[in-house]
Amino acid sequence: MIEFVGVTKTYDGGAPAVDNFSLRLAPRRITALVGSSGCGKTTLLRMINRMVDPTVGRVEIDGEDIAGRRPVGLRRGIGYVPQDSGLLPHRRVIDNISVVPLLNGATRAAARLRASELMAVVGLDPALAHRYPAQLSGGQRQRVAVARALAGNPNILLMDEPFGAVDPIVRADLQQETLRLQHELRKTIVLVTHDIDEAFLLGDEVVVLRPGAQVAQHGTPADILADPADSFVAAFIGSARGKRRLTISAQRSVDGADRVVVDAGGYPVGVIAAPEGRLPVADPTPRSRGAQVVG
Amino acid sequence: MSWLLDNFTLVTELALQHARLSAVPIVVGLLASISLGWLAHRVRAARLIVLTSFSLIFTVPSLALFVLLPLVLNTRVLDERNVIAAMSLYAIATMLRGAVDGFDHLSPGVTRSATALGYSPTGLFWKVQLPLAGPVLLANLRVVSASTVSLVSVGALIGKGGLGYLFTNGFQRNHPTEIVVGIVAVLLLALSFDVVLVLVGRAALPWIRNLGGTSPT
Known part of the structure; x- marks a missing residue:
């Protein structure tokens, strides 16, 4: 279980990117952090694997303050899917997926076997194993990124606008694939997105954020749609524009x-x-x- | 042609000396440019000092360096180590800025996601950042290789210049054939160095041939 306790992050004396944020995330569920650009949602995500450390407050995983964990070891146990796939351009697909098992001490053969299994899990053609990332389509790259994030068998998966850079048809396909995977795997997934439809589709729980990572509303998609907390949330989810009022x-x-x-x-x-x-x-x-x- | 056949042993010996005098500075230049380039990339204060000092070294004429280096290194004036040291300094001066640029222009997205996977800072350098800077480093190294092979000839002025001897000697004896043989030999040497670098690069950086090479399916 992931919990933010009174977390503030300030960069070089500017206004806080995250201001006194507290939240407990449901284990084995998808929590979608949704808000406009610059609302602090990505900063929150990066605090979970210590890519960013809070200025004030703490982040706990299973009750333990992660400030006491070595960042490198912590990260090897947490999957991460960035928007641009973040694949290593100089490594083949199979080697990209093998990275975390190898870092965790698996033998080369075991890591490759695990990588092949994961290619099947995320629906990648085995023939792509020896391609370089530049030889894949955007959708294929994101699938490889998901496979790579799962390779270390983490309990936690962080997804930072994972489908933001692919076209709408591929995105819809990847979203369904994510739901199918989650149905089988039951990871604790934190998804950052600015797309409210994606948040409602994928999120078991949705956290709508204002600038400074202020929680405007936290609830299930149905709760938020049925009862927007205020005009900010109503505007954000589009009900004010009449899009949701059917x-x-x-x-x-x-x-x-x-x-x-x-x-x-x-x-x-x-x-x-x-x-x-x-x-x-x-x-x-x-x-x-x-x-x-x-x- | 008969001159070449008559002096083939001499030309071969000079070519081997030339190759040795060039190879050492090229390797030193590569290793030093990677280390100093990385330092300059990471530490803002080091960047200014390192880049400025090697720019200054580049403006010192080679002949002056040959005179100065024995004083600094405590070597004899005619020691070939002076040539190797001078060529190494020029190699670093030629390559350093390119190396810094190579490290500066690594994709922050790739570095960030590799960090998130759990690479340690050392692992990140060796497994990710250095290989990805490889194409830029190789391009700069090829320039260094060509310029070093041609510059080493100047060492002939202090008696340690490999094939450069054919220039000074041919000039003194007014023997154009000897000079032409020297020029062709230097060119061939530079060319073979380049071929070696390209082949090594191809083996070490297999992915660069596949960047956008085939269309995605």
């Missing part, structure tokens, strides 16, 4: 069973099956998150 159109489909759903601007966003005019009721838990949480 109504059923007066227009019916030909057979009369499907009804068109429109947003507040009157633009169609989807259809809803309403046999005999009755609206269906869904289980509020997304399918990918329905499994029992162990531990």
